[in-house]
Amino acid sequence: MHEASLARAMLSTVMDSLDERSLRGQDVVSITVRIGELAQIDPESLEFAFSFAAAETELEGCKLIFTTAVAELLCVSCQRLNTYDIEHLYRCVYCGGPCDLISGKEFDVISLELAGSTVT
Numbered sequence: 109m110h111e112a113s114l115a116r117a118m119l120s121t122v123m124d125s126l127d128e129r130s131l132r133g134q135d136v137v138s139i140t141v142r143i144g145e146l147a148q149i150d151p152e153s154l155e156f157a158f159s160f161a162a163a164e165t166e167l168e169g170c171k172l173i174f175t176t177a178v179a180e181l182l183c184v185s186c187q188r189l190n191t192y193d194i195e196h197l198y199r200c201v202y203c204g205g206p207c208d209l210i211s212g213k214e215f216d217v218i219s220l221e222l223a224g225s226t227v228t
C-alpha cells in the first residue's frame with residue numbers, strides 16, 4: 109500500500125509550504141490534491157493513510173479535496189495530442205503511432221485552505 113508513503117510525503121510538503129510562508133501553526137481546513145488518472149492512487153486509501161499520518165500533528169482532522177488530472181499523450185509520429193482512453197491506450201487515435209505520456213501520473217498538493225484564506 110504505497111498510499112502510506114504518499115501520505116507522509118504530502119504531510120511534509122504541506123508543513124514545508126507552511127514554513128516557507130511563516131504560516132506554521134495556522135489552522136489548515138483542507139488540502140487540495142491533484143491526482144493523475146493514471147497515477148494508480150486510490151483517494152479513499154490516501155485519505156485513510158493521511159488521517160493516520162496526520163494524527164497528533166497540526167493537520168489532524170484536515171479535509172482532503174481531490175481533483176483529477178486528465179492523462180494526455182503526445183504522438184511520436186504525427187506530434188498530435190491525444191487524450192488517454194482505454195480503447196487506444198498508448199496508440200495515437202489519428203495515425204496509430206506510438207505515444208509518449210506527457211501527463212496523467214501527477215500527484216501534487218495544489219492548494220491549502222487555512223481558516224480564513226487560501227494558499228496556492
Ligand SMILES: [Zn+2]
Binds near residue numbers: 184
Ligand atoms: Zn499520431
